[in-house]
Amino acid sequence: METQSEEQAVTKPADSGGEGGPPQVAGAQAARPEDRMTLLLRLRAQTKQQLLEYKSMVDANEEKTPEQIMQEKQIEAKIEELENEVEEAKTAFEMKKLALDRMQLSTALKKHLEKVDIKTSVLMDNMKQILNLNKLIMKSQQETWDLEEKLLDVRKKRLQLKQASERKLLEIQTEKNKQKDDLDSMENSDKIKAIQQNLETEIQITTVIQHVFQNLILGSKVNWAEDPALKETVLQLEKNLTMI
Amino acid sequence: MSALRPLDKLPGLNTATILLVGTEDALLQQLADSMLKADCTSELKVHLARSLPLPCSVNRPRIDLIVFVVNLHSKLSLQSVEESLCHLDAAFFLGKVAFLATGAGRDSHCSIHRNTVVKLAHTYRSPLLFCDLEIEDFRAAMAQRLVRLLQICAGHVPGVSALNLLSLMRGSENPSLEDL
Numbered sequence: 001m002e003t004q005s006e007e008q009a010v011t012k013p014a015d016s017g018g019e020g021g022p023p024q025v026a027g028a029q030a031a032r033p034e035d036r037m038t039l040l041l042r043l044r045a046q047t048k049q050q051l052l053e054y055k056s057m058v059d060a061n062e063e064k065t066p067e068q069i070m071q072e073k074q075i076e077a078k079i080e081e082l083e084n085e086v087e088e089a090k091t092a093f094e095m096k097k098l099a100l101d102r103m104q105l106s107t108a109l110k111k112h113l114e115k116v117d118i119k120t121s122v123l124m125d126n127m128k129q130i131l132n133l134n135k136l137i138m139k140s141q142q143e144t145w146d147l148e149e150k151l152l153d154v155r156k157k158r159l160q161l162k163q164a165s166e167r168k169l170l171e172i173q174t175e176k177n178k179q180k181d182d183l184d185s186m187e188n189s190d191k192i193k194a195i196q197q198n199l200e201t202e203i204q205i206t207t208v209i210q211h212v213f214q215n216l217i218l219g220s221k222v223n224w225a226e227d228p229a230l231k232e233t234v235l236q237l238e239k240n241l242t243m244i
Numbered sequence: 245m246s247a248l249r250p251l252d253k254l255p256g257l258n259t260a261t262i263l264l265v266g267t268e269d270a271l272l273q274q275l276a277d278s279m280l281k282a283d284c285t286s287e288l289k290v291h292l293a294r295s296l297p298l299p300c301s302v303n304r305p306r307i308d309l310i311v312f313v314v315n316l317h318s319k320l321s322l323q324s325v326e327e328s329l330c331h332l333d334a335a336f337f338l339g340k341v342a343f344l345a346t347g348a349g350r351d352s353h354c355s356i357h358r359n360t361v362v363k364l365a366h367t368y369r370s371p372l373l374f375c376d377l378e379i380e381d382f383r384a385a386m387a388q389r390l391v392r393l394l395q396i397c398a399g400h401v402p403g404v405s406a407l408n409l410l411s412l413m414r415g416s417e418n419p420s421l422e423d424l
Contacts, residue, residue, distance in 0.1 A: 042285065043258055050255050050399040053406075057251050057335075 203241045210237045248298065249333040250340050253306040260398035261289040261305045262390065265296060265328055266313030267321040271346065271377045275313070278380075278387035286400045288391065296328035308398035309340055309406075311390060313377075314361055316347040316354045322361070329368065339406030340397050341370040344386070349376040371413035 113123065186192060214237045217224055224230045262279070264272045269292070276290040289305060298304070312328065315321040325343075332341070343365045348358060365372035375386040397406045 045402040046258065046286075046400045049402050049405070053399050054251060056405075 206241050210239075210241075213237055248296065248307065248310075248331060248336065250308075250336050250338075251306070255306050255308075255398065256287075258400075259287045259289055259305060260309075260394045260400060261291060261307050262394045263291045263293060263298075263307045263310045264313060265293050265310060265325065266315070267294055267318065267324050268313065268315050268346075268377075269294070271315070272313060275377055275383060275387060275390075278383050279391055281384070282388050282391045284391050284395065286395055286398065288394070295324045297331040309342065309390075309394045310336060311342050311344050313344045313346060314356070314364075316345055316356045316358070316361070317350075319355050322356050322364075326364070337368055337370055339408075339410040341368065342390075342393065343368075343370055343372045344377075344390075345372060345374050346377040348374050349379075369410070371410070 109123075113121070116123070214234065217230075217234060222230070224234045264276060266272050272292045276292060279290055280288060291304065291307070310332070312325045313321070314325055343361065345358070345361045347353065362372060373386065373389070376382045377386070393409065395401050396404050396409050399405065
């Protein structure tokens with residue numbers, strides 16, 4: 001590097017006296033005051049511009065410090081944000097372009113249509129066909145909408161029915177449970193037990209009485225088979241009361 | 245050796261300094277002469293260098309514009325320019341650097357593809373100019389252009405700064421380069 005740097009040939013050809021110089025040399029030595037004035041004004045503008053540049057440089061350098069402090073993640077987030085912005089701008093631009101294209105196309109079409117005879121043009125035919133197709137599409141869409149509505153109605157009804165049947169089933173279930181409970185409580189009650197005991201004793205008593213009667217009739221040696229009324233009575237005594 | 249920094253010195257009154265960097269001494273000298281011939285209200289100073297960094301012993305004025313001259317016929321010039329670029333402060337690339345490719349006219353002599361230079365300029369976000377410096381008329385026109393650029397970079401044109409220049413020059417660039 002050092003050897004190369006030595007090769008630097010700084011030429012200051014005619015720093016102010018060369019061909020580049022004449023204007024300001026003339027300005028510096030001119031006798032006319034207007035030239036001097038213009039030179040001064042130009043220098044003022046130049047200095048102002050240079051001051052502005054230095055100021056912007058200083059501002060930029062000051063602005064840099066918080067950026068350096070910023071974490072990498074923040075920078076990444078910011079980059080993402082900016083990328084999103086760029087994407088948005090791109091999409092907006094695309095949209096605008098498309099709109100512009102459409103407008104251009106429509107104007108071109110308009111101009112073209114103005115020139116061409118309306119009845120014979122293929123374009124008009126195409127347009128008509130497109131319109132017809134559009135109408136058809138709209139009609140079928142309407143139909144599908146109607147059908148969908150109907151389907152929805154049917155589904156609604158089905159749902160309602162389902163809910164109603166569920167409710168009914170629940171009611172039946174509760175009713176059944178209630179009956180069962182009632183039965184259980186009845187069977188377990190004291191009254192029923194007492195009645196059953198009573199019934200059993202009565203049945204036993206009646207069986208004893210039956211047997212007594214039977215034996216009485218048999219012991220009296222009456223031919224009970226001849227008298228139908230008696231026969232019926234005897235046969236009746238044969239009944240087992242526990243089977244009732 | 246420290247990197248060259250822009251705006252590190254006070255500007256001289258009504259002076260604008262340009263630094264031409266390139267390995268083709270003769271071409272640079274001719275270009276410098278043409279620039280000094282150009283009609284200009286500011287006092288021009290032209291420095292020539294084969295490569296960067298510059299020796300720090302020399303007392304030199306503030307450098308307002310650096311032009312890297314690449315001869316498309318020699319790979320050495322491109323290589324030396326690429327090496328020199330490392331010794332520049334990043335702030336220089338805010339409009340105070342330009343690339344000048346010469347020799348594109350004679351396609352058969354080219355040993356560097358034009359795209360290489362275009363990519364280089366794009367990488368450093370700096371304008372790229374094409375000019376055949378060997379032809380005098382072209383050289384004069386380019387010198388005129390460079391003088392104008394230099395005036396803007398030196399702040400001699402009120403209302404325009406080097407930063408504006410950067411975005412203004414971009415318009416002439418190939419838009420497809422944005423995707424590179």
